[in-house]
Amino acid sequence: MSSVVDFRDAVVVFNGFPALAEASIEVERGEIVLLQGPNGAGKTTLLRACAGLLPIVRGEASVLGVDLCVDRQSVRQRVGLLGHANGLFADLTISENVLFWAQMVGASEGEVASTLHRFGIDGRLAEQKVMHLSAGQKRRCALACLVVRRAELWLLDEPHAGLDAAARDEIDAIIREASSAGATVLIASHELERSRGLATRSVSVIAGRVVS
């Protein structure tokens, strides 16, 4: 009975507009689920709702066994969201950014170093300030920050955007690795071909609803 994500007719509203209009989705542990759909359909909203960021106005929603209608805060430590913004500190270096998050979970410096290595961020690049990076490099840094937090549920909003083919492959490898280690992954993406190969299942989000 341990679905990681369980939404039933959930409604999320922005200024009277139902961004999620009775959306239902169930995701089991270890799955990699691809969310497809046109822009404005509600993919981002669904991911943010799973992160406990948005109030559920109607319906039911639970993530990792926690009822979001009752408590949106406690689930956050176990969930990692990579949104449109990167959440990075522009004046700090990549390694300082990753270290900031690593400190929160008590990860060791060795763990940080190996994470950076897996992302292909070597010594010199790691000491670059974020403001000097390309969009793709920033995205990789943001994902590294998420990885180092050891989240149980990964919510990735367009993770491949702005990356070259090699970087995309690296990311896919990391996602597969996390999934086999027990993490559950939801990916919203326009990169249908690549993501289909990665995902165990895909659903469409259309006009605020989820259609399998």
Add this chain to the structure above:
Amino acid sequence: MSAQHSLSRVARAVAAKDLRIELRSRVVINQVFPFAGLVMVMFAFALDNDDVLTRVAGGLVWLATLFSLIIIIQRSFAVDTADGALEAQRVAGLDPAGIFVGKALAVMVQLVTLEIMLFVAAVVLYRVQLNADGTVLLVTCVLSATAGLSFVGTLYGGLTAGSRGRETLLPLLMLPVVAPVLIGATRATESAFTSGGAAVSDGWPWVGVLVVFAAVFGLGGILSFGSLIEE
């Protein structure tokens, strides 16, 4: 898992992060410090009377501090909202009380540094005098007042950070609340400078007010910061 996101751990990491960013970008040092110094000079232009300036020097220093505080708070949160980092900290479930304490500590360090500069400017520009007793009073006053200002600023700064039309709300919310600090710190400072016939001993009750204020808003902030930054 939750123990690892504990308040002190989060606070230390956030404070270190904020101070490191300031040391690297030097925005406060390069922009706000000169602004504060300029304000002190402009007071002299506006008031045009040496005796008056010496008499009200305490008040002018704290006024300049308050105006600079608004900018420092906005900068403190701009660092976090530029790339969605504050939201990322929220989403990651970092204890909001820890974020509050951390950011307030970083603001406090910057503010105390600013105040030292302003007091030096007051001695130079407004010709105030300071003796040993006065210095003890002044230091205590500065520390307690700065703590209170940092707590209030961080609290309301968190509420008003982010979207347009919110940042301009910061002065309106913050300045009435810090009125007791302005009154108390100014009176204590005047006592320390023994301006207008005030004795140093007169200043200590005011320091008491400042300490109470800092305690109230430190505790209040820890309890309510999370609610205010939530969407």
Add this chain to the structure above:
Amino acid sequence: MEAQTFNARVATPTTRLVGAMSLVSMAWVVIGGLIVTPKDVNQGDAVRIMYVHVPTAWVAYLAFIVTAVASACWLLSRKHSMGFDRVAGASAEVGVIFMAMTLLSGSLWGRITWGTFWAWDPRLTTTAFLLVTYIGYLAVRGLGGSLEQRARRSAVIALLAVLEIPLVHFSVLMWRSLHQKASVLSGDGDIKMDGSMLTTLLIGVIGFTMTFAWLVLHRQRVLAMQDAMQMTQLDAALRERANESATESTDRVEGLK
């Protein structure tokens, strides 16, 4: 939550009673204050401002307390029932008006009796701060977001104000005591109140309080209707999106053929 239908006539037995009581008391105050009660020995006719100033001051502080208590109730209640939040908001809106009236009447009274529109009296200064705090509170209520979030933010701000106002008052009190002046300017310091003046004043307090209650009852009802309307609009919006989703799915299926 279904949409509720509301009667076009907004009065209920409660508001009718409160409204009637307030009309009667206010009429009494007007007649009593302007005509029946005597002039003051020292101030002459100027003392009649008291019948407005004192009750509005009382109501302004009452409104502040109501907002604070309603905010605390909202935060503490399990269900976070929105009624508390609406009362807090309505009370603040009405309170701002009474607060402004207090300052205005006090200022005019001061001009006539002491010769100045303003004095740095602790009570006046604290009242002015309370007005600015109210305005800040209302600005925070206007920040937008979900109803629950608006309620939470406002409730926290209201309770912080409860902490802050005594601190402000105490500091100003200490501050002004340094300047101990004979002009401890409370207007009623030198008024000898006879029976009819006291009675009229008390009726005035009751009358203004009834008016406040009547205004808040109606205002919070309007807010409730606004919130209910949002719910109704939400139902319509959901239906619309459901249609949108159906047509889009069909399009996609057909597009794939």
